[in-house]
Amino acid sequence: MSENKTLFQAFKETSFKTxxxxxxxxxxxxxxxxxxxxxxxxxxYGSGKVIEDFQTKMADMLGKEASVFFPSGTMAQxxxxxxxxxxxxxxxxxxxxxxxxxxxxxxxxxxxxxxxxVLLADKDRIITLEDVQEMEDEAAAILLELPQREIGxxxxxxxxxxxxxxxxxxxxxxxHLDGARLLEVLPYYQKTAAEICAxxxxxxxxxxxxxxGIAGAVLAGDEAFIKKSxxxxxxxxxxxxxxxxxxxxxxxxxxxxxxxxxxxxxxxREFAQFYNxxxxxxxxxxVPVSNMFHVHYDAAADSLExxxxxxxxxxxxxxxxxxxxxxxxxxYYEVSIGDLYDTIPKEDLEEAFQLLNDRLKxx
Amino acid sequence: MSENKTLFQAFKETSFKTxxxxxxxxxxxxxxxxxxxxxxxxxxYGSGKVIEDFQTKMADMLGKEASVFFPSGTMAQxxxxxxxxxxxxxxxxxxxxxxxxxxxxxxxxxxxxxxxxVLLADKDRIITLEDVQEMEDEAAAILLELPQREIGxxxxxxxxxxxxxxxxxxxxxxxHLDGARLLEVLPYYQKTAAEICAxxxxxxxxxxxxxxGIAGAVLAGDEAFIKKSxxxxxxxxxxxxxxxxxxxxxxxxxxxxxxxxxxxxxxxREFAQFYNxxxxxxxxxxVPVSNMFHVHYDAAADSLExxxxxxxxxxxxxxxxxxxxxxxxxxYYEVSIGDLYDTIPKEDLEEAFQLLNDRLKxx
Numbered sequence: 119m120s121e122n123k124t125l126f127q128a129f130k131e132t133s134f135k136t137x138x139x140x141x142x143x144x145x146x147x148x149x150x151x152x153x154x155x156x157x158x159x160x161x162x163y164g165s166g167k168v169i170e171d172f173q174t175k176m177a178d179m180l181g182k183e184a185s186v187f188f189p190s191g192t193m194a195q196x197x198x199x200x201x202x203x204x205x206x207x208x209x210x211x212x213x214x215x216x217x218x219x220x221x222x223x224x225x226x227x228x229x230x231x232x233x234x235x236v237l238l239a240d241k242d243r244i245i246t247l248e249d250v251q252e253m254e255d256e257a258a259a260i261l262l263e264l265p266q267r268e269i270g271x272x273x274x275x276x277x278x279x280x281x282x283x284x285x286x287x288x289x290x291x292x293x294h295l296d297g298a299r300l301l302e303v304l305p306y307y308q309k310t311a312a313e314i315c316a317x318x319x320x321x322x323x324x325x326x327x328x329x330x331g332i333a334g335a336v337l338a339g340d341e342a343f344i345k346k347s348x349x350x351x352x353x354x355x356x357x358x359x360x361x362x363x364x365x366x367x368x369x370x371x372x373x374x375x376x377x378x379x380x381x382x383x384x385x386x387r388e389f390a391q392f393y394n395x396x397x398x399x400x401x402x403x404x405v406p407v408s409n410m411f412h413v414h415y416d417a418a419a420d421s422l423e424x425x426x427x428x429x430x431x432x433x434x435x436x437x438x439x440x441x442x443x444x445x446x447x448x449x450y451y452e453v454s455i456g457d458l459y460d461t462i463p464k465e466d467l468e469e470a471f472q473l474l475n476d477r478l479k480x481x
Numbered sequence: 482m483s484e485n486k487t488l489f490q491a492f493k494e495t496s497f498k499t500x501x502x503x504x505x506x507x508x509x510x511x512x513x514x515x516x517x518x519x520x521x522x523x524x525x526y527g528s529g530k531v532i533e534d535f536q537t538k539m540a541d542m543l544g545k546e547a548s549v550f551f552p553s554g555t556m557a558q559x560x561x562x563x564x565x566x567x568x569x570x571x572x573x574x575x576x577x578x579x580x581x582x583x584x585x586x587x588x589x590x591x592x593x594x595x596x597x598x599v600l601l602a603d604k605d606r607i608i609t610l611e612d613v614q615e616m617e618d619e620a621a622a623i624l625l626e627l628p629q630r631e632i633g634x635x636x637x638x639x640x641x642x643x644x645x646x647x648x649x650x651x652x653x654x655x656x657h658l659d660g661a662r663l664l665e666v667l668p669y670y671q672k673t674a675a676e677i678c679a680x681x682x683x684x685x686x687x688x689x690x691x692x693x694g695i696a697g698a699v700l701a702g703d704e705a706f707i708k709k710s711x712x713x714x715x716x717x718x719x720x721x722x723x724x725x726x727x728x729x730x731x732x733x734x735x736x737x738x739x740x741x742x743x744x745x746x747x748x749x750r751e752f753a754q755f756y757n758x759x760x761x762x763x764x765x766x767x768v769p770v771s772n773m774f775h776v777h778y779d780a781a782a783d784s785l786e787x788x789x790x791x792x793x794x795x796x797x798x799x800x801x802x803x804x805x806x807x808x809x810x811x812x813y814y815e816v817s818i819g820d821l822y823d824t825i826p827k828e829d830l831e832e833a834f835q836l837l838n839d840r841l842k843x844x
Contacts, residue, residue, distance in 0.1 A: 145519030147510075147726055156508030160695075189552050193718025226716030230593045326722060332523075333721040353589030354717050355556025358696040359689060363510055363726035 125439060128427040132436030134466060136389065139330040139375075139456035147332055147363065150370040160360045164348060168362050172369050173336070180300075180321050181312025182338035186347055187365055189356050191298055191324050191335040192223050197350040198320045198337055199259055200231045202292040204346075206258035212236040213261040214245055216268035218296065230354075244272045247281045260286060263296035264303050264314070270402035270412035270452075271299070276307050283317035293317065298324040298335075301376060302408040305383040319343070325368035328382065328409060329375055330456065334364035378457070382409035386455040392467065396475040402450075409455040413438070417481060419449040425477040435462060435470035488802060491790040495799030497829060499752065502693040502738075502819035510695060510726065513733040523723045527711060531725050535732050536699070543684050544675025545701035549710055550728055552719050554661055554687050554698040555586050560713040561683045561700055562622055563594045565655035567709075569621035575599040576624040577608055579631035581659065593717075607635045610644045623649060626659035627666050627677070633765035633775035633815075634662070639670050646680035656680065661687040661698075664739060665771040668746040682706070688731035691745065691772060692738055693819065697727035741820070745772035749818040755830065759838040765813075772818040776801070780844060782812040788840040798825060798833035 129135070140146075161169035169187055177185040188194040196219070199211045211227075213219060215237040219227050227233045236255040239245040244266050253260075262282065265271035274282075286293040295318040300311055307314060315321045320339040325331035337347055351357045386406040393401050398416040415422050419441045430436050438451035492498070503509075524532035532550055540548040551557040559582070562574045574590075576582060578600040582590050590596045599618040602608040607629050616623075625645065628634035637645070649656040658681040663674055670677060678684045683702040688694035700710055714720045749769040756764050761779040778785050782804045793799050801814035 141520075142523040142525070142723065143519060144514065144517050144521040144523070144725065144729070146523075148514055148517075148519055151507065151511055151514070154507050154511075156506060156511055157504075158507040160505040160507070160509075162505070188718070190718040190721050192715070192720070196718065223718075224712050224715045226718070229716050332726065333723045349587050352555070352587045353592050355551070355553040355559065355586075355589070355719060356717075357555070358553050360505065360696045362507065363695065366507070 125423045125427060125441065128430045129436040129439035132430045133434040134462040135436045135458050136462065136467075137438070137454050137456065138458055140458055146330070147367060150332075150367040154366055158362075160362050161365065163357050163359055164351070169365055172365050175369070176323070176336045177338055179311050180315045180323065180336075180338040181310075182315060182321065183340045184344035185336050185338035186344050186351065187361055188335045188337055188351060189333065189358060189361065189364070191218070191296075191322055192226065193351070193354050193356045194322045194335045194337040194347075195219060195261070195294070195296060196223070196227050196231060197347050197354065198294050198322065198339070199227060199233060199261065200350060201343060201346050202259035202294065202319070203231070203233055205292070206290075208256055208258045209233050210236055210255055210257045211259045211261060212238050212253055212255065212257040214239055214263060214266060215241045216266070217261060217263060218267075218298070219261070221268070242269065244269070244274055245282075246274070247278055247285065250282050250285055257291060259292035259294050259319075261294045261296050262318075263298070265299055265408045265410065267299065267410070271406065271408045271410035272403050273303055273306060273407045276309065279314070279317055292319045294319065295321040297321050299327050299408060299410070301379050302328040302382065302410065305380040306407040325364070325372065327454070328379060328456065329368060330371045331368035332364055334361070334368055375457075379409065381460075382455045385409070385459045386411060386453070389453065389455060389459065392471045396471060396478055398478045398481065411453050412450050413453060414444070414448065414450040416448055417478065418447050419443045421481060422449060425474065428477065429470050429474050432473060433466055433470040435466055437470070488786050488789060488804065491793045492799040492802035495793045496797040497825040498799040498821050499825065499830075500801070500817050500819065501821055503821060509693070510730060513695075513730040517729055521725075523725050524728065526720055526722055527714070532728055535728050538732070539686070539699045540701055542674050543678045543686065543699075543701040544673075545678060545684065546703045547707035548699050548701035549707050549714065550724055550731075551698045551700055551714060552696065552721060552724065552727070554581070554685055555589065556714070556717050556719045557685045557698045557700040557710075558582060558624070558657070558659060559586070559590050559594060560710050560717065561657050561685065561702070562590060562596060562624065563713060564706060564709045565622035565657065565682070566594070566596055568655070569653075571619055571621045572596050573599055573618055573620045574622045574624060575601050575616055575618070575620040577602055577626060577629060578604045579629070580624060580626060581630075581661070582624070584631070605632065607632070607637055608645075609637070610641055610648065613645050613648055620654060622655035622657050622682075624657045624659050625681075626661070628662055628771045628773065630662065630773070634769065634771045634773035635766050636666055636669060636770045639672065642677070642680055655682045657682065658684040660684050662690045662771060662773065664742050665691040665745065665773065668743040669770040688727070688735065690817070691742060691819065692731060693734045694731035695727055697724070697731055738820075742772065744823075745818045748772075748822045749774060749816070752816065752818060752822065755834045759834060759841055761841045761844065774816050775813050776816060777807070777811065777813040779811055780841065781810050782806045784844060785812060788837065791840065792833050792837050795836060796829055796833040798829050800833070800837075
């Protein structure tokens with residue numbers, strides 16, 4: 119990320135931010151604990167009502183026998199893949215070239231577990247049934263990320279998911295869902311979480327993306343799988359004496375936001391249109407399939423930065439705090455719609471895009 | 482742990498508990514956050530004022546160039562040992578047979594890092610200079626736990642520590658401090674944390690033992706070591722987007738309790754005498770060298786349990802919620818002195834031990 123302090127500063131000072139649920143500050147924790155009695159007992163190394171109740175709730179929601187709360191998705195997913203590799207007696211798994219495991223985890227899967235990755239599909243597109251069918255390597259498991267975040271949050275249709283799942287079951291390949299943003303894709307599929315998860319042997323969901331908790335992840339699967347995952351959780355140093363600060367926050371914001379995913383999705387589609395009506399701008403995907411998309415500019419980052427700062431300062435609407443360069447003359451940023459979008463007066467949003475479009479035309 | 486619900490229940494219902502700082506409940510978090518402004522920004526994947534300031538504070542306290550906050554000591558210590566193994570190009574480290582790594586981590590060091598353990602000393606005693614001198618295996622690092630928790634919190638004298646440190650430096654063996662309870666041993670040594678840590682290449686300290694935070698650990702060492710540890714922290718899945726619930730609590734309770742370790746130590750010595758004046762009871766060590774010790778009973782767990790329940794119910798003083806059997810006719814539990822000890826009226830404590838001793842004599 120080529121994060122520019124100036125753009126970041128101008129963004130921070132805006133009154134209205136189009137992305138997310140609000141600042142990630144101590145207020146998020148304080149709100150979640152406001153009505154929690156002081157007497158509520160901590161979990162203890164994975165036991166206790168506070169963690170067990172939430173794990174049961176999440177297992178039910180995901181339609182799996184059991185679930186376990188992890189401090190991070192990085193830990194949860196490496197462990198899921200390790201268990202499937204041990205089950206198959208092979209050290210290979212397959213996933214997208216822009217999977218979180220491939221680009222954000224310092225090769226943890228390889229360095230800690232000795233597992234090699236088979237990269238499916240090209241960087242620019244999602245994994246298809248053909249990619250899976252044509253895979254020559256004997257991978258123990260395939261990881262599918264829904265939506266594929268690093269390409270703007272793209273999705274296969276439900277029929278493709280079913281076909282991939284059927285293929286994997288035929289071939290004895292375990293199928294793992296990187297569902298960091300699982301709830302966020304349900305409105306597009308018009309399915310329940312359990313209906314999506316039924317296609318997968320194991321599922322990870324983040325509690326701080328659309329849900330907006332503080333940190334943490336849930337891994338779900340059958341009883342035997344979850345039992346093994348708890349042993350690996352301890353090995354990784356993830357079996358903390360107390361995880362309740364994350365669990366209680368996750369539960370609080372899940373209840374608050376699980377029913378809002380349809381609205382975030384609708385707002386993302388509306389918002390993408392604002393962008394796509396501007397010259398030199400295209401969103402990816404053009405029509406969002408979740409609450410997220412990427413905004414690609416056919417403009418050099420330093421020129422665009424000046425324009426964005428002007429927009430932020432004149433309209434009070436903040437679109438992004440950073441730009442990622444894709445070439446000398448193009449750049450992009452990510453949009454994730456949450457609670458904040460509906461707090462922006464429509465006329466301010468329209469004014470911001472009017473100014474943005476005017477300036478882009480003048481380039 | 483042979484945890485008996487009845488004893489545990491009777492213990493829970495007592496008015497005065499002799500161990501620890503109080504219940505591990507949501508009140509611990511709420512107190513720490515009471516005066517924290519909602520606007521305080523979260524840390525972000527290891528960056529940000531809240532984590533950086535605390536890391537600097539801890540590095541200064543420990544007399545090291547840098548430190549990093551980890552979600553757990555399990556993660557911090559495996560990583561420290563892995564870094565030293567990589568540095569030396571060998572996959573062996575040495576520690577006590579009852580080290581946390583050997584008995585509480587499901588073999589994470591071996592399963593994740595492929596590192597073999599050389600066990601120094603016998604289970605029943607602490608590591609001596611001779612154990613280190615006579616070690617035949619080429620270990621990259623030695624881990625010393627101060628105090629050695631599983632044998633009641635025993636300590637070598639400072640001269641022995643110095644000699645072990647000198648020997649390791651001579652031989653090019655890295656020396657790592659498992660200082661989970663580091664602050665708790667300073668009154669015995671009459672040294673600062675930095676003076677103890679100067680003997681070690683890397684140091685881990687827990688923030689939820691004597692300090693009484695919620696969870697978390699700090700790893701300290703030189704800049705190059707800490708830089709590497711952050712890469713491994715990410716690989717392990719410990720580089721959470723937000724660790725502030727643990728950091729702010731750690732900081733709050735560190736400020737509150739760092740100055741009380743001398744008092745905990747004095748109280749532990751006083752309290753051990755209460756035990757040692759009873760028949761069939763001996764503490765280990767007999768004279769505590771920190772805030773902790775083990776209480777060994779020459780009595781069968783089921784008989785002792787009845788006696789303890791009577792003591793708890795008649796005097797309102799709770800000594801332990803569990804018993805660990807060491808044979809058919811002996812058992813023990815652990816004592817860690819914290820804030821609660823001084824809240825117990827002395828006459829109640831004396832009454833409890835009078836009754837305990839009477840009943841033990843009648844056995």
